[in-house]
Amino acid sequence: MSLAREEIVKGLVNILGEDRVITDETVLKESSIDRYRKFEQCHEVYTQPIPAAVVYVKNTEEVRNVLMFANENGVNVVPRTGHSAIEGGLETALENSVVIDGSEMNQVLEVNKESMQVTCQCGVPLQSLEDSLREQGLTTGHSPQSKPLAQMGGLVATRSIGQFSTLYGGIEDMLVGCEVVFPGGQVCRIKNVPRRSVGPDIRHIVLGNEGALCFITEVTVKIFKYQPENNRFLGYRIKDMEKGFQALRQVMVEGYRPSVARLYDLQDAEMNFDWADGENVLLFMAEGPASITKATAEGIDEIVRKIEGVTPVDASLIETWFNHLNWGAEQIAQEKKEILATDNIGITTEISGCWDCIYKIYASVVERITNEVPDLTMIGGHSSHSYINGTNMYFVYYYNVVDCRPEDEINKYHNLINRIICEETVRFGGSIAHHHGLGKARAHYVWEEYGSSFYMLETLKYAFDPNGVMNMGTLIPVKHDKEHPWNF
Numbered sequence: 001m002s003l004a005r006e007e008i009v010k011g012l013v014n015i016l017g018e019d020r021v022i023t024d025e026t027v028l029k030e031s032s033i034d035r036y037r038k039f040e041q042c043h044e045v046y047t048q049p050i051p052a053a054v055v056y057v058k059n060t061e062e063v064r065n066v067l068m069f070a071n072e073n074g075v076n077v078v079p080r081t082g083h084s085a086i087e088g089g090l091e092t093a094l095e096n097s098v099v100i101d102g103s104e105m106n107q108v109l110e111v112n113k114e115s116m117q118v119t120c121q122c123g124v125p126l127q128s129l130e131d132s133l134r135e136q137g138l139t140t141g142h143s144p145q146s147k148p149l150a151q152m153g154g155l156v157a158t159r160s161i162g163q164f165s166t167l168y169g170g171i172e173d174m175l176v177g178c179e180v181v182f183p184g185g186q187v188c189r190i191k192n193v194p195r196r197s198v199g200p201d202i203r204h205i206v207l208g209n210e211g212a213l214c215f216i217t218e219v220t221v222k223i224f225k226y227q228p229e230n231n232r233f234l235g236y237r238i239k240d241m242e243k244g245f246q247a248l249r250q251v252m253v254e255g256y257r258p259s260v261a262r263l264y265d266l267q268d269a270e271m272n273f274d275w276a277d278g279e280n281v282l283l284f285m286a287e288g289p290a291s292i293t294k295a296t297a298e299g300i301d302e303i304v305r306k307i308e309g310v311t312p313v314d315a316s317l318i319e320t321w322f323n324h325l326n327w328g329a330e331q332i333a334q335e336k337k338e339i340l341a342t343d344n345i346g347i348t349t350e351i352s353g354c355w356d357c358i359y360k361i362y363a364s365v366v367e368r369i370t371n372e373v374p375d376l377t378m379i380g381g382h383s384s385h386s387y388i389n390g391t392n393m394y395f396v397y398y399y400n401v402v403d404c405r406p407e408d409e410i411n412k413y414h415n416l417i418n419r420i421i422c423e424e425t426v427r428f429g430g431s432i433a434h435h436h437g438l439g440k441a442r443a444h445y446v447w448e449e450y451g452s453s454f455y456m457l458e459t460l461k462y463a464f465d466p467n468g469v470m471n472m473g474t475l476i477p478v479k480h481d482k483e484h485p486w487n488f
């Protein structure tokens, strides 16, 4: 039999003491969702089950004790660090869940300048880590737009990616080793080595698990020399979006590795660049030793200028724009004010596809959303992470919320748009989530995404979380309506 709310709180207080078991109603409500339900959040309307408690853990032993308590008593837990999730990964989908917050595990344990790696606890904010590394002439190379908000545990748990990914890769290319705790109480450490050939790469069980398999307590990531004085910026207007994708492809296929390679369609460009002048925008940044950035910038410029319909712009425009790209608490507060004042809301959904299908996905998503979604005020997007075999597409959309209560917005608009994006992406052979994770929102499409390999994901879930207490509903939905997967 499951424990009553009071018994759960009592058990947690026995483990952690009263101070670190929070049962304040406002905190609990705010902890029941993340930015997937941004409209509800702005209106302070909470539709998800309110957790029994939020607990602040200070070390691995405490994480272990809380997880074992939850596992033995069938209590759902939701791991959390920076609270910047945007796909519902932090929603407490089951009654009487416990949010385990690791943000007080915030020590940088070692900066190893010889082996070029840094080890930190899960709650280290990326911004403070990066600021202190830069003072020492070093960088993680990781720069998601949420750098001012996100913390190391969450960044690994979501398989995050940063703005310089074309050079440094995603977090999966940076993670060297880690320590994690499973619900049965097993504490596992994956050691720090440059590479090994000893069976499957078990780091990938941790990466992107979204708190549905284990709690990440410590991570070691690579570090690189920080040499901003050598940065080169390039920017272009380009008339045709499809040719823009071809330009990105050519840069990658010819073997160039800019840190940033981005293509904005004209709708998104209009919102970001006052010089876009009704055209799409291509931009690049090269980082690293001076000889490499010079050669990279010159090589890319030569390729792009040969493409029809391209107009170069002053490099300083790109540099200025780039320095104001990140989002912290201030931008989030400002956004809330604007949403409340206008009932107009902007949301993003990102996917990926190989070069042979990305334009088809883009064009068909834009067409369907334009035709099928009511009250739309903008649909567009950009590609911001490119590879030898393809790229991502980051759809950006705005709509007016008309004639509906805050709690009805999600199904009337947001889930409808998500469905279109997921359907078209799967139809053309892409992946429904490039870097924000499946959370609870896109988990409804997990079968379409995985196909026959769903067996492997499901087996991992059963093996590592046999009692079903790790962030239930994330990766695999708790309730799923096959006929109407977008309605939840």
Ligand SMILES: Cc1cc2nc3c(=O)[nH]c(=O)nc-3n(C[C@H](O)[C@H](O)[C@H](O)COP(=O)(O)OP(=O)(O)OC[C@H]3O[C@@H](n4cnc5c(N)ncnc54)[C@H](O)[C@@H]3O)c2cc1C
Pocket (backbone or CB within 6 Å): 035, 078, 079, 080, 081, 082, 083, 084, 085, 086, 089, 090, 102, 122, 143, 144, 145, 146, 149, 150, 151, 152, 153, 154, 155, 156, 157, 158, 159, 160, 161, 162, 163, 209, 210, 211, 212, 214, 215, 216, 217, 327, 435, 436, 439, 471, 474
């Ligand atoms: C304005 C904005 C911009 C963004 N830009 C980017 C971007 O450029 N690139 C990008 O990749 N993402 C981006 N995101 C999404 C988000 O910031 C990332 O997913 C980030 O990695 C989440 O880190 P966090 O510490 O905030 O994790 P949280 O939000 O606390 O948690 C995220 C998920 O990870 C799980 N989790 C958290 N901590 C742990 C842990 N210790 N152990 C196990 N599971 C855990 C949670 O259960 C949840 O499912 C953006 C978000 C916002 C709001």
